[in-house]
Structure formats: C-alpha cells, structure tokens
Amino acid sequence: MLIDGKQISKNIMEELSSEIKTITSKLGRAPYLSIILIGNNPASEVYVREKLKACKYVGIFGNLTRFDSSASEEEIESDIKKKNDNKDVDGILLQLPLPDHLDSEKLIEFIDPNKDVDGLTTENIGLLVSGNPRFVPATPLGIIELINRMGVELKGRNVVIVGRSKIVGRPLSIIMSGKGANSNATVTLCHSWTSNLIDFTSQADVLIVSTGSANTINGSMIKKGAIVIDVGINKIEDQTKKSGYRLVGDVDFDSAKTKASMITPVPGGVGPMTIAMLMKNVSLSTQL
Amino acid sequence: MLIDGKQISKNIMEELSSEIKTITSKLGRAPYLSIILIGNNPASEVYVREKLKACKYVGIFGNLTRFDSSASEEEIESDIKKKNDNKDVDGILLQLPLPDHLDSEKLIEFIDPNKDVDGLTTENIGLLVSGNPRFVPATPLGIIELINRMGVELKGRNVVIVGRSKIVGRPLSIIMSGKGANSNATVTLCHSWTSNLIDFTSQADVLIVSTGSANTINGSMIKKGAIVIDVGINKIEDQTKKSGYRLVGDVDFDSAKTKASMITPVPGGVGPMTIAMLMKNVSLSTQL
Numbered sequence: 001m002l003i004d005g006k007q008i009s010k011n012i013m014e015e016l017s018s019e020i021k022t023i024t025s026k027l028g029r030a031p032y033l034s035i036i037l038i039g040n041n042p043a044s045e046v047y048v049r050e051k052l053k054a055c056k057y058v059g060i061f062g063n064l065t066r067f068d069s070s071a072s073e074e075e076i077e078s079d080i081k082k083k084n085d086n087k088d089v090d091g092i093l094l095q096l097p098l099p100d101h102l103d104s105e106k107l108i109e110f111i112d113p114n115k116d117v118d119g120l121t122t123e124n125i126g127l128l129v130s131g132n133p134r135f136v137p138a139t140p141l142g143i144i145e146l147i148n149r150m151g152v153e154l155k156g157r158n159v160v161i162v163g164r165s166k167i168v169g170r171p172l173s174i175i176m177s178g179k180g181a182n183s184n185a186t187v188t189l190c191h192s193w194t195s196n197l198i199d200f201t202s203q204a205d206v207l208i209v210s211t212g213s214a215n216t217i218n219g220s221m222i223k224k225g226a227i228v229i230d231v232g233i234n235k236i237e238d239q240t241k242k243s244g245y246r247l248v249g250d251v252d253f254d255s256a257k258t259k260a261s262m263i264t265p266v267p268g269g270v271g272p273m274t275i276a277m278l279m280k281n282v283s284l285s286t287q288l
Numbered sequence: 289m290l291i292d293g294k295q296i297s298k299n300i301m302e303e304l305s306s307e308i309k310t311i312t313s314k315l316g317r318a319p320y321l322s323i324i325l326i327g328n329n330p331a332s333e334v335y336v337r338e339k340l341k342a343c344k345y346v347g348i349f350g351n352l353t354r355f356d357s358s359a360s361e362e363e364i365e366s367d368i369k370k371k372n373d374n375k376d377v378d379g380i381l382l383q384l385p386l387p388d389h390l391d392s393e394k395l396i397e398f399i400d401p402n403k404d405v406d407g408l409t410t411e412n413i414g415l416l417v418s419g420n421p422r423f424v425p426a427t428p429l430g431i432i433e434l435i436n437r438m439g440v441e442l443k444g445r446n447v448v449i450v451g452r453s454k455i456v457g458r459p460l461s462i463i464m465s466g467k468g469a470n471s472n473a474t475v476t477l478c479h480s481w482t483s484n485l486i487d488f489t490s491q492a493d494v495l496i497v498s499t500g501s502a503n504t505i506n507g508s509m510i511k512k513g514a515i516v517i518d519v520g521i522n523k524i525e526d527q528t529k530k531s532g533y534r535l536v537g538d539v540d541f542d543s544a545k546t547k548a549s550m551i552t553p554v555p556g557g558v559g560p561m562t563i564a565m566l567m568k569n570v571s572l573s574t575q576l
Contacts, residue, residue: 123410186488193472195474
C-alpha cells in the first residue's frame with residue numbers, strides 16, 4: 001500500500017488552516033514566521049518559496065529577510081536578536097545551508113528556543129532527549145505523523161533507521177525509542193560505518209532510510225511486510241524526461257514495493273509532510 | 289577476561305591526583321565540588337560518602353550541604369543559585385533521588401550548565417546530542433573509558449544497550465552511535481517493551497546491560513566472544529553471607545562469562561568507574 005504523503009499533508013494543512021483562523025482571531029493578528037535566507041543557493045530558494053506558499057495557504061504571515069552571501073556573523077546575529085525581541089514574531093527559521101564562512105551551529109544558538117520552529121537549538125534538542133519535547137524538527141515530526149495516520153503502532157516493534165543526521169535520523173531514533181505517544185520501539189541506528197547493513201534492514205518491521213544516496217536500500221534488503229519510509233530525494237539523470245532528470249528516494253522503489261506492506265513514494269511521501277509540520281510548529285510557537 | 293574496573297579506576301584516580309595537583313597550584317586553591325543532599329535516603333548516604341572520600345583522595349575540596357527531607361523547592365533553588373554565583377564553586381551535584389514533593393528535573397535546571405558535573409541539564413544533554421559534549425554523565429563516561437582502556441574499537445561494531453535510562457542507556461546510545469572518538473558503532477537500544485530481547489542480544493559484539501534487575505541476561509542470550517558490560521547492582525538474599533545478601537549485576541555472571549571474551553564483574557566493574565569519572569568531570573569544571 002502506498003503511503004500518500006501528499007494527501008495526508010493536504011489534510012493536515014486543512015486542519016491547520018482552521019486552527020490558525022482561531023489563533024488569528026485570538027491574537028488579533030496572524031501567526032508570524034520569519035525566514036532568514038543568506039545568499040541564493042538554488043535549492044534553498046525553492047524550499048523558501050515553498051515554505052512561504054504554505055504559510056499563505058494556512059494563514060500564517062511569512063516574512064523573508066534576505067542577506068547577501070557575504071553577510072557577516074554580526075549582521076545575522078543582530079537580525080536574529082531583533083526578531084527575538086519582537087513580540088509579534090512567533091517563529092524564526094534560519095534557512096540552511098549557510099555560506100561557508102558562517103557557522104550555522106553558532107548562529108542557530110542565537111535563536112530564542114521559544115521561537116526555534118526548526119527545533120535545532122541545543123535547548124530544544126535537550127528537551128527532546130529528556131522526553132519533554134517543545135519543537136521537534138519538521139522531518140521527524142512528519143514521519144511520525146505519517147505513521148500515526150496510517151494506524152501503525154510502534155510499541156515493541158523493530159525499527160531500523162539508516163542515517164544519523166541531526167535533523168532526521170538522530171532525533172527520530174530518540175523519539176521512537178522513547179516513552180512518548182506511539183513510541184517504545186526497539187530502535188537501531190545505522191549509518192555509513194555499519195557493517196552488513198542488510199543484517200539490520202532485513203529484520204526491520206519499520207525501515208526508515210535517510211542517507212542522501214539513491215539505492216541505499218533495495219527489495220532484497222527488506223523484510224516481507226515491512227513498512228518503508230523513504231526520506232531521500234535525489235536527482236538522477238533520465239533522458240526520457242524533458243528536464244533530463246527525475247527524482248528518486250534513497251530506496252529502490254520498484255523492488256522495495258514488492259516486499260513492503262506500506263511504502264512512501266518519492267516524491268509525494270515524506271517531502272510534503274515536512275512543510276506541513278513546519279506550519280504546525282509555527283502554530284505551536286504562538287502558544288509559547 | 290575480566291574487565292577490572294576496580295584497578296582501572298584506581299589508575300584513573302592516580303592520574304587525576306596528579307592532574308588536580310597542577311590545577312590546584314594554578315588556581316591557588318583546590319577544585320571545589322558542592323554536593324547537595326536532601327533527606328537521608330540510605331543509599332544516597334552511602335553514595336555521597338563515597339564521593340566525598342574520592343574527592344579527598346584526589347585532592348578535590350568536597351563540600352556537603354544537607355537539607356531536611358521537608359525542604360522546599362525555593363530553599364533548594366536559592367542554595368543552587370548561591371553556588372552558581374560563587375566563583376569558588378566549580379561543580380554542583382544534586383544527589384538523586386529527591387523526596388517525592390520535589391521535582392528533580394526542575395531543580396536540576398537551576399544548576400549552571402558550566403557547573404553541572406552530572407551532565408543532566410537540558411543544555412548539557414543537548415550538547416551531547418549535537419556532538420559537542422561538555423559534561424557527560426559519569427556512568428556512560430566510565431563505560432566508555434573502560435572500553436577504551438581495554439583497547440576495544442567500537443567503529444562499525446554491533447552494540448546492543450539494554451535499558452534506556454536518562455543517566456545510562458540513553459546518553460550511551462547517543463555517544464556510541466555518534467562520530468566522536470571511539471564511537472561510530474551501530475547501536476540498538478532495547479528496553480522493557482522490546483520483544484524477543486534475545487534476537488538483539490545474541491547478535492551483539494558489545495552488550496551493555498542497565499535494567500536494574502538481576503538476571504536480565506544470561507549466557508544463552510550472549511554471542512560467543514562478545515564484550516559484556518554489566519551496569520546493574522542488585523542486592524539478592526544469600527544466607528551464606530554474614531549480611532544475609534550479596535551484590536549481583538543485571539547479568540548472570542557465571543553463565544555469561546563462559547560466552548563473553550571480556551566481562552565486567554559486579555561489584556568491581558562499572559561501579560568504581562562512575563565515581564572516578566565524576567572526579568574527572570569536577571576536574572573539567574575548573575576549566576569552564
């Protein structure tokens with residue numbers, strides 16, 4: 001069965017629209033998301049545009065502050081602090097990656113943890129580990145929401161996560177092995193140093209793949225009946241397409257779907273969920 | 289082979305003694321650990337006594353502040369803040385567990401993260417996850433030190449941790465699956481909801497058990513040649529002993545030792561390491 005992230009995210013966006021109407025009439029203003037974009041990385045331009053479009057759709061005021069790619073750390077710091085102090089700004093998002101001369105970890109720490117809708121400040125990561133999450137990064141949150149809405153129960157199941165990034169695999173492993181709602185799974189976190197990856201993936205009831213490489217996983221590595229969540233999105237050459245390429249995930253979809261009981265497509269799986277969950281975090285930020 | 293935590297911790301205490309001599313002459317005073325004990329839980333009394341003894345041994349000034357078990361949150365908060373502001377106090381340790389009417393999570397947050405030698409504040413946990421650890425809780429730190437000193441390389445190995453507590457299993461799983469020195473292991477975190485625990489433990493190259501129950505693991509659940517680290521310490525009845533009981537770990541030692549290539553005894557394994565690593569954290573705290 002296909003896990004239709006596009007449709008599920010649409011449902012969430014509808015729910016959010018109505019939630020945000022209520023918040024707006026209560027606050028006397030729309031929730032305010034401030035996005036900071038430094039330079040003009042083409043992928044970042046696309047993501048920012050999509051985020052602003054989603055804001056508009058659900059009734060969030062999305063504001064974009066642009067800096068030249070040569071902007072100094074002090075300029076960004078001062079802009080973030082101004083937004084921290086501005087009571088009308090609910091959420092602040094620093095679009096990553098940053099130009100090489102800027103230290104993203106350092107700059108993220110300047111964001112008020114109560115406005116950190118990406119959930120990347122040390123305080124918010126610490127709260128996640130402590131079992132008192134405030135903002136959870138949008139991609140893990142989206143994956144959990146997909147799993148919830150598909151009626152999958154994680155308690156006691158064998159979950160294998162491939163990829164240990166700070167924004168996907170690591171937080172997901174912490175949440176799913178924790179004691180929160182729909183968690184309590186036995187979680188194995190695999191990564192580039194894992195030997196015999198197939199030994200782990202072939203035992204997984206739920207397999208989540210976020211490596212950033214096409215074909216990390218194929219059908220032969222998947223247990224019959226497993227639930228497969230593909231977080232990747234990779235451009236590969238395809239001369240049959242007008243654009244000259246097509247988008248694929250980290251999982252070889254055609255061989256995997258013959259084994260999986262449920263699987264996310266790419267595109268249209270985790271991707272649209274991420275933006276919807278960012279909107280959910282902005283909605284939450286109005287309450288802090 | 290027995291992993292002799294008692295001997296290894298002695299070596300570390302010797303090293304620390306000399307390190308702390310240098311620090312003392314530099315600072316013009318000894319490093320200062322302030323321990324706060326509320327009430328008189330008998331186990332806590334023993335632990336605090338051992339910590340103070342270790343302080344004395346390595347040349348740390350260990351100071352104990354006692355509160356009645358009926359102490360209010362405000363009293364503790366104000367004492368912690370006074371110690372935060374006292375530049376001569378390097379490390380602050382709130383001995384757990386607290387009496388029921390006190391919220392340990394809330395009180396721990398009052399400790400200045402630069403003096404939080406137990407590594408339990410949200411900021412220090414967040415830093416651990418981010419791969420920039422400041423204070424690591426002493427027990428995980430002790431286990432890693434044991435593994436290092438036994439010359440065991442974790443990279444790419446299958447590590448199974450049984451028990452997901454905030455002070456042992458959870459931080460250890462984060463560290464060992466991370467990118468720091470002697471880490472990069474494939475880590476599975478098992479717990480009370482894990483089904484078929486043996487499926488995981490029997491595949492482990494390194495098996496770490498911290499469940500708080502005697503005999504969670506026996507030899508039949510262990511892979512031949514595995515390295516077994518037993519964090520537990522349980523009193524069980526034994527009429528052959530004068531005290532009427534003896535101390536055992538969470539692993540059935542006699543059956544496990546026939547399968548393991550290396551194993552920690554209880555007592556004399558992880559236990560003495562924990563106190564040595566607390567002293568190491570106090571030493572570190574003088575540098576922050």
